[in-house]
Amino acid sequence: xxxxxxxxxxxxxxxxxxxxxxxxxxxxTITPSSSNVDCILGVGSLKRDPGGRxxxxxxxxxxRDVVRRHILMGPYxxxxxxxxxxxxxxxxxxxxxxxxxxxNSAWLEYSIDDDAIFCLCCYLFKNEFESRxxxxxxxxxxxxxxxxxxxxxxxxxxxxxxxxxxxxxxRMLDFANQHQSIQSSLHKQSEKTKSDY
Numbered sequence: 001x002x003x004x005x006x007x008x009x010x011x012x013x014x015x016x017x018x019x020x021x022x023x024x025x026x027x028x029t030i031t032p033s034s035s036n037v038d039c040i041l042g043v044g045s046l047k048r049d050p051g052g053r054x055x056x057x058x059x060x061x062x063x064r065d066v067v068r069r070h071i072l073m074g075p076y077x078x079x080x081x082x083x084x085x086x087x088x089x090x091x092x093x094x095x096x097x098x099x100x101x102x103x104n105s106a107w108l109e110y111s112i113d114d115d116a117i118f119c120l121c122c123y124l125f126k127n128e129f130e131s132r133x134x135x136x137x138x139x140x141x142x143x144x145x146x147x148x149x150x151x152x153x154x155x156x157x158x159x160x161x162x163x164x165x166x167x168x169x170x171r172m173l174d175f176a177n178q179h180q181s182i183q184s185s186l187h188k189q190s191e192k193t194k195s196d197y
Contacts, residue, residue, distance in 0.1 A: 056127060088147070117143065125168040129167055
């Protein structure tokens with residue numbers, strides 16, 4: 001405990017206890033490094049390919065935000081020259097890389113290992129909305145592979161304005177933009193403003 005406190009000499013008016021935190025210790029606790037993430041989760045346990053990721057709800061609830069920050073580098077969108085083909089009836093179908101373009105670009109991911117597409121925002125936040133129902137696993141755990149119905153299924157997954165997908169997308173965008181949080185705003189204020197608040 002002594003390494004976190006700056007000791008003040010006793011004054012004549014009585015004992016004085018300091019609660020000032022040493023700046024070095026303060027920095028260490030506020031900004032965890034990527035090596036801290038590796039210590040918590042194990043080196044290499046977080047995969048970029050969505051097909052190989054462990055479901056977010058399987059992580060301890062105390063470290064889910066750390067996992068989300070580590071994964072939130074953007075959707076995994078590998079650009080391949082040729083995507084694997086799957087036979088549907090009499091025709092060969094494959095993933096269409098044009099699906100990466102807007103409005104799906106913020107969340108659509110492709111797994112090379114599973115030859116399937118996933119939804120990044122639903123992977124990160126869907127477990128918080130599952131009690132509302134209509135939360136299919138095809139875009140989060142199993143992956144979507146029915147290429148002949150791709151655009152229709154993507155539209156169905158996105159749904160209406162208040163759908164689970166759109167709620168998750170808003171959560172993801174808010175989570176990615178930490179500068180709008182009250183904690184960030186208070187950090188920018190002066191000491192007097194902080195104490196007045």
